[in-house]
Amino acid sequence: MFIVSYINVPFIYYEGADPLNTFQIILYEGTNDIQVNYLDVRPRESARHTTTAGIENSNGTAGLQYEKFNTPGRYRNLYVMYYLGDSASPPPSDDGGSEPPPDDGFGSGEDTPPSNLFPDGSLFFPYIALDTEWNTTLYVINQDSSQAQSGVFRSYDEDGTLVSETGHITIAPNARYALPILDLAGMAGNSAYMVFVPDSESANFIGYERFYSGEEEGETIPAAKEGSALVLDIPHLASSANWRTRIVLINIKPDKRAVQIQFDSGESVYRELNSGQQLSFSVRELLGGEPRPDIHSARIFASGLVGIALFTSVNGDYDLSGILLENDKEKVICYPHVVLSENWYSALVAYTYSSSCDLTITPYSAQGEAFPALSKHISRSSRFVGTFSSLGLPEGTAWLKIEGTKALAGFQLLGSKEGGLAGFDCTTIKKRAGAIPGLDGDGIAALGMVNTEDSEAHVTLTAFQDDGEVLATKSISIPAHAKIAGTVMDLFGQEVEGVSYVTFSSDRDLVGFQVGISDTLERADALPIL
Amino acid sequence: MRRYWGVCSISLFLLLLLLGGARNAMALTGGPDRYGYTYSDSEEPGAAPFSWIDISKTGTICELGNYDMSGDIHIGFKFKFYGREYDTVRFSSSGFITFKKTSLSGSAGGEPIPTEGGLADNMIAAFWDNLATGT
Numbered sequence: 001m002f003i004v005s006y007i008n009v010p011f012i013y014y015e016g017a018d019p020l021n022t023f024q025i026i027l028y029e030g031t032n033d034i035q036v037n038y039l040d041v042r043p044r045e046s047a048r049h050t051t052t053a054g055i056e057n058s059n060g061t062a063g064l065q066y067e068k069f070n071t072p073g074r075y076r077n078l079y080v081m082y083y084l085g086d087s088a089s090p091p092p093s094d095d096g097g098s099e100p101p102p103d104d105g106f107g108s109g110e111d112t113p114p115s116n117l118f119p120d121g122s123l124f125f126p127y128i129a130l131d132t133e134w135n136t137t138l139y140v141i142n143q144d145s146s147q148a149q150s151g152v153f154r155s156y157d158e159d160g161t162l163v164s165e166t167g168h169i170t171i172a173p174n175a176r177y178a179l180p181i182l183d184l185a186g187m188a189g190n191s192a193y194m195v196f197v198p199d200s201e202s203a204n205f206i207g208y209e210r211f212y213s214g215e216e217e218g219e220t221i222p223a224a225k226e227g228s229a230l231v232l233d234i235p236h237l238a239s240s241a242n243w244r245t246r247i248v249l250i251n252i253k254p255d256k257r258a259v260q261i262q263f264d265s266g267e268s269v270y271r272e273l274n275s276g277q278q279l280s281f282s283v284r285e286l287l288g289g290e291p292r293p294d295i296h297s298a299r300i301f302a303s304g305l306v307g308i309a310l311f312t313s314v315n316g317d318y319d320l321s322g323i324l325l326e327n328d329k330e331k332v333i334c335y336p337h338v339v340l341s342e343n344w345y346s347a348l349v350a351y352t353y354s355s356s357c358d359l360t361i362t363p364y365s366a367q368g369e370a371f372p373a374l375s376k377h378i379s380r381s382s383r384f385v386g387t388f389s390s391l392g393l394p395e396g397t398a399w400l401k402i403e404g405t406k407a408l409a410g411f412q413l414l415g416s417k418e419g420g421l422a423g424f425d426c427t428t429i430k431k432r433a434g435a436i437p438g439l440d441g442d443g444i445a446a447l448g449m450v451n452t453e454d455s456e457a458h459v460t461l462t463a464f465q466d467d468g469e470v471l472a473t474k475s476i477s478i479p480a481h482a483k484i485a486g487t488v489m490d491l492f493g494q495e496v497e498g499v500s501y502v503t504f505s506s507d508r509d510l511v512g513f514q515v516g517i518s519d520t521l522e523r524a525d526a527l528p529i530l
Numbered sequence: 531m532r533r534y535w536g537v538c539s540i541s542l543f544l545l546l547l548l549l550g551g552a553r554n555a556m557a558l559t560g561g562p563d564r565y566g567y568t569y570s571d572s573e574e575p576g577a578a579p580f581s582w583i584d585i586s587k588t589g590t591i592c593e594l595g596n597y598d599m600s601g602d603i604h605i606g607f608k609f610k611f612y613g614r615e616y617d618t619v620r621f622s623s624s625g626f627i628t629f630k631k632t633s634l635s636g637s638a639g640g641e642p643i644p645t646e647g648g649l650a651d652n653m654i655a656a657f658w659d660n661l662a663t664g665t
Contacts, residue, residue: 002605003585004621012596012660024583025627025656027619032610036656039582043657051625051659054643055567057612058630058652062565063644077580079572082654084565231597258641258648266660270641299597301649406595 002027013049013266019074034082036066041076043069049266055082117254117275123196123207123223124306127248127280128155130181130191133213138179138223140196140207141435141501141530142171142468149203153179157190160251160276164191168199175468176437176500192278193250196223206435206530212523217320219422220438220516220525224306224324227252232300232307232325233409235351235383237263239283239292246310247325249279253304260301261286265294273302297351297383300325311423319421319523321413328428329407334511335400335426336412336450336483338363338388343417343521348426350402350410351383357406359384361391366398368451368482398483399450420517420524429528430509437501438514438527439488447502448485449512449529451478457508463488465498472496478510504529563644565612594623594663602631611652625657626650 005024019042026035034055043051056063066080118124129136142149150170155163171177181191198205207223237245251257251273259279262268269286273279283292300307310322339346350359359376371394378384388397402408413423430452439445451457457478463471474492478484484491488499504510512529561568572580594600602618609616616629630652641649641658650658 002607002609002619003583003589004619004627005583005585005589006625006657006661007586009625010662012662021625021657021661023625023656024585025654026583027605027609029607029609034654036654037580037582038657041657044659049659051657052641052643053655053657054569055611055654056644056648056651057565058614060644060646060648060651062563062567062612064561064563064567064569065643066569066571067560068571077572077582079580080569081571082567082569084567256647258645260641260649262660272647 001029011044011049031083036080036082038075038078038080040074042074043072045070045072049268053080117252118195118197120201121198121203121205121225122252123205123225124250124252125194125196125207125209125223126250126278126306126308127209127211127310128181128191128193129211129213135180135182135212137181137210137212138194138196138207139176139210139437140171140179140205140223141176141437142173143204143206143435145173148172148175149198149200149205151196151198151203151205154195154197155191156193156195156276156278158192158278158280160274160278171205172468174464174470176464176466178466192280193248206437208437208527208530210438210525211320213320214523218518218523218525219310219320219322220527221308221322222324222425222527222530224308226327227304227306228300228302228325228327232302232305232327233329233351234298234300234309234325235409235411236309236311236349236385237283237295237297238311239295241291241293242314244282244284244291244312244314246280246282246312247298247300247307248310249273249300249305249307251275251277251302251304252306257302257304259305262299262301263287263292263295264297265292273305296385311421318415318419321421321423321524323411323423323425326409326425326427329409330427331404331407333402333404333408333410333426334430334450334452335402335410336429336511336513337414337448337485337515338393338397338399339414340389340393340395340397345387345389345415345417347385347387347413347415348400348402348410349383349385349412350378350404350408352378352404352406352408357404357408359408360403362401362403363393363397364399364401364450364481364483365396366483366485368479369396370481371397398485401452414515414524414526416517416521416524418521420521422515422524422526424513424526424528426511426528429511429513431511431529432507432509433503433505434512434529435501435503436512436514436527436529438516438525439502440498440500443516443518443523444487445514445516446485446487447491447512447514448483449478449504449510450483451480451506451508452511453508454480455508456480457506457510459504459506459510461491462503463492463496463499464501464503466500471499478506478508567612592621594621596623596661596663598623598663599628611654622650622653622658623661623663625659625661626653626655628653
């Protein structure tokens with residue numbers, strides 16, 4: 001007999017006095033029966049919360065739901081037995097066939113992942129903005145410095161139907177390829193998202209997409225390279241009279257996915273996404289059509305999804321900004337660009353999905369000097385949001401490190417006084433080698449890097465133009481916890497014409513970013529290091 | 531007794547115990563599903579009386595945060611579920627256990643059972659809901 005007991009467990013969300021639930025699962029050796037004992041539980045059934053009980057096979061094609069819990073209430077001293085009936089004929093196969101599956105040893109074969117809809121190394125551009133005002137350009141960089149690599153851009157509609165595709169595009173070593181969607185005959189029509197599929201799985205591409213509308217609005221977002229493991233966190237959701245957030249998700253797996261979108265209000269919405277299907281929604285579209293300022297974050301439970309969050313102001317006073325939704329969470333997050341000036345402001349979001357969390361916020365100067373740390377507390381399934389100015393940071397603060405007692409997700413925003421707004425994810429940007437693209441837009445582009453370690457970093461910077469030719473190289477040292485930032489000319493110490501991106505290699509972990517701003521300061525975009 | 535975790539939770543105790551036991555005879559109240567499983571509960575006429583097994587002094591205490599999933603826990607014998615045998619299981623903080631080795635997250639509840647392509651598979655859901663196991 002094997003027993004698992006859950007003792008006095010409350011609900012995460014509960015209206016009223018939170019009851020405690022005590023129950024246990026018993027597995028019987030030999031008979032393979034399952035007994036579930038309920039000492040004292042209160043299952044619930046509402047639009048927001050539902051308790052379910054039952055058993056389910058490996059692919060959801062067979063199972064039983066214990067129907068008594070469909071009636072909310074308090075249940076005490078109750079048990080349920082699940083067992084195979086005494087059938088005269090052998091039970092049907094778990095796979096739906098006529099024969100039971102072979103006992104192939106402790107579940108081997110049970111967890112074989114389904115084959116991919118897209119080959120490894122594919123780049124996903126989850127959203128295409130294309131109308132009379134908006135255009136989208138996709139960028140792909142071949143990081144292989146020794147040989148050209150090729151691939152195909154494929155365009156899909158919202159249902160995941162292939163709309164069109166390019167021919168095979170060959171990209172020279174270290175070259176960057178730009179694909180303006182508007183210029184691509186046949187692609188524009190129903191294109192909801194696009195995928196760059198490399199011809200070789202050993203190819204090493206990175207990518208990003210840029211949305212833009214004249215001088216007033218724009219944003220760049222990294223291309224996704226893999227789907228969610230099981231959860232995507234949305235650290236920030238704005239649903240107010242002035243702000244809205246659009247979430248775009250794509251199921252990149254070859255089978256249908258059940259998606260649970262759970263808001264921090266406790267409400268959940270369920271959707272099914274067919275293979276390749278795109279789901280685009282705002283909070284108000286999903287929850288009754290009205291703004292919901294009480295909602296600030298969400299978790300999306302489903303594997304095999306890629307997604308982005310786009311933040312827009314309803315009246316158009318502010319620029320579009322957005323982030324790629326990431327799987328990963330870390331206990332230490334670095335926010336590499338604190339700007340406190342007359343023309344600029346910056347803000348951060350640190351989010352924990354799990355339990356309450358204490359934050360230690362350490363500001364650093366550009367020279368690496370640590371200022372006195374601040375402490376903040378965030379409660380369960382909550383987040384910390386603040387402008388850097390509201391934190392009362394010391395003068396000279398150039399970047400921040402936040403250490404949480406629990407795993408965090410986080411991103412930062414940069415804004416100009418003229419409405420330019422840009423954001424980038426800060427959760428998984430610590431690297432020893434990478435690229436900083438997006439340095440060739442209109443207006444001014446800058447880049448920055450922070451040495452996150454306790455000893456000096458030796459860094460080699462290389463500037464490339466679109467065809468992969470090296471324009472300049474520079475070796476620099478970044479002291480412990482120090483930051484460098486500026487234009488390409490600032491960092492290389494010389495004028496370098498035609499730079500499309502910069503790579504770096506370092507003997508220490510760096511975080512970095514790119515930020516671009518139009519001449520009018522109305523449009524900003526930003527990327528983390530890729 | 532093998533210890534699987536070294537950290538204790540103040541709100542959730544997942545306790546394991548290996549004991550000898552026997553099956554109770556039950557009346558059919560639900561199913562069969564397409565594989566042949568049925569269920570019945572203790573309120574059916576003739577059912578054996580309810581008996582809670584207290585393992586608080588003999589089991590191993592484990593900690594899970596909200597929406598967490600444990601690693602592989604050894605059952606101690608081969609347990610057959612939907613035609614396959616398993617010797618390990620994972621615990622979700624959301625009130626279910628699963629034999630799926632790739633399950634990483636506890637996943638919130640509320641999904642009908644079964645659901646093809648759903649949030650959790652290969653599982654025994656005792657009380658699947660948003661349960662607060664974190665401190």
